[in-house]
Amino acid sequence: MPDVTPDAPTLELLPAVDVRDGQAVRLVHGESGSETSYGDPLQAALAWQQAGAEWLHLVDLDAAFGTGDNRDRIAEVTGRMDIKVELSGGIRDDDTLAAALATGCTRVNLGTAALETPEWVAKVIAEHGDRIAVGLDVRGTTLRGRGWTRDGGDLYETLERLNSEGCARYVVTDINKDGTLQGPNLDLLRTVCGATDRPVVASGGVSSLDDLRALAGLVPEGVEGAIVGKALYAKAFTLEEALEAVSS
Numbered sequence: 001m002p003d004v005t006p007d008a009p010t011l012e013l014l015p016a017v018d019v020r021d022g023q024a025v026r027l028v029h030g031e032s033g034s035e036t037s038y039g040d041p042l043q044a045a046l047a048w049q050q051a052g053a054e055w056l057h058l059v060d061l062d063a064a065f066g067t068g069d070n071r072d073r074i075a076e077v078t079g080r081m082d083i084k085v086e087l088s089g090g091i092r093d094d095d096t097l098a099a100a101l102a103t104g105c106t107r108v109n110l111g112t113a114a115l116e117t118p119e120w121v122a123k124v125i126a127e128h129g130d131r132i133a134v135g136l137d138v139r140g141t142t143l144r145g146r147g148w149t150r151d152g153g154d155l156y157e158t159l160e161r162l163n164s165e166g167c168a169r170y171v172v173t174d175i176n177k178d179g180t181l182q183g184p185n186l187d188l189l190r191t192v193c194g195a196t197d198r199p200v201v202a203s204g205g206v207s208s209l210d211d212l213r214a215l216a217g218l219v220p221e222g223v224e225g226a227i228v229g230k231a232l233y234a235k236a237f238t239l240e241e242a243l244e245a246v247s248s
C-alpha cells in the first residue's frame, strides 16, 4: 500500500506592509509617531511577492488612526498583487468595507467595528463569510480599538460572541509585542486557540526563524498563519529563509 498520509499543514506566512501617509512604515507597539519609514509600499509588496510570499497583510494605518486614508494606494497595491491579500485598518462601515472588498483582496480584517458596532459585524459575517476576519488586538486580555488607542472589552467574552456569530477566522495581536522583535506571545495564542475552533493568524513580535518554527508548532492547535513585519524590514532573515523554515 502506498503511504497516503497527508503532509502536516504548513504555517502560512503573511509579510506585512503597513501604510502611513503613502509610505511603508513600521511602528512600535502600534503607536502613532513611532514610525520608521521603508519607502514605497508597492515596491515592498512586490519584493515579498517576488520572494515567494503567498499572502500579503496590507494595513492602512491612517484609516486605523483616523488621520485620513491611503485608499487609492491600497487599491493600487492590491491590484498589482498576484497573491492573496488581507486588508486591515479602518474598515468599520458599509462604505469602507465595500471599498476594501472592491480592491479584489482575499479577505478583510475588522478590528474596531467588532468592538463598537457588533450588530453590523454580525451582519457582514453572515453576508461575506470567509472574506471577513476579526482582528483581536490585545493588551493583556483587554481588546483595543481605534488604531489600538482605546479599550474595547474583554478578549474572551468578545471571542465567544464572535464564535457564535460564525466568524471564520481571527488575527490575534499582542500589542505589547508588536514591532518590538521580542518574539510572539505563544501563551496567548495557545489560550485563544483553546477558546475557538476557528483558525488563528498570529501577529506581532516575530524576531527569528526560531519564532516561526515555534508558531509552526502551534498549527495542530489552530494557528494557521503568522504576520511578519519588522523582522523582514530589519533583515533579521529573508522571506525565502522564513518560507523554508516553516515548510514541512
Ligand SMILES: O=C(O)c1ccccc1NCC(=O)[C@H](O)[C@H](O)COP(=O)(O)O
Binding pocket: 016, 017, 018, 026, 027, 030, 031, 057, 059, 061, 064, 088, 089, 090, 111, 135, 147, 148, 173, 177, 178, 179, 180, 181, 203, 204, 205, 206, 227, 228, 229, 230, 231
Ligand atoms: O492592523 C491594524 O489594523 C493596525 C492598526 C493599528 C496599528 C497597527 C496595526 N497593524 C499592525 C500590523 O498588522 C503589523 O504589521 C503586524 O502586527 C506585524 O508586527 P511585527 O512583526 O511585530 O512588526
